[in-house]
Amino acid sequence: MTTVDELLAAARARLDRVDPHRAAELIAEGAVLVDTRPAWQRAEEGEFAHALVIERNHLEWRLDPASDARVPAAVDHDVVWIVACSEGYSSSLAAASLQDLGLHRATDLVGGFRAWQAAGLPLRRSEQPGPAAASPTELDR
Structure with a gap:
């Protein structure tokens, strides 16, 4: 038997x-940032400015190039996918699952959305600001 800590x-x-700054560099080079947080969490915490939103329960089907349900960016197994969650825990498990599908360049964002936000990287304006929403000037960074 394995514990979740061992699995992680x-x-x-x-x-x-x-880390967030390296992720931003990779995105500028063509990597795809995938936000796997559920809608309630994105509404509460905020959103990445330039992320493909695919909630965790759909991830493998949307990113597998052989899947009928794939997103247009899932062209082959060489795409660099950077999976993000809130704090960087479930994203590690998700990225490993993508690697199991042969998406060998899949990885995750250390610290998740919270680390991205703390690093001052671009965020999207939200129509539904939550209690932790940033001010408009912070969203334009």
Whole structure:
């Protein structure tokens, strides 16, 4: 039997995890940032300015190039997918699952959305500001 902590450690051991600034560089080079947080969490915390939103329960079907339900960006197994969640835990497990599908360049964002926001990287204006929503000037960074 395995604990969730052991599962997480094993997933992270095979990922080349990226911090927010490295993720931003990779995105500028063509990587795709995928926000897997549910709608309620995006509304509460805020949103990445330039992320493909695919909630966790749909991820593998949307990113597998062989799937009939794939997104247009899922063209082959060489796409660089950077999976993000709120704090960087479930995204590690999700990225490892993508690697199991042969998406060998999949990784995740260390610290998730919260680290991205703390780094002052671009956010999207939200129509439904939550209690942790940033001010309009912060959203334009």
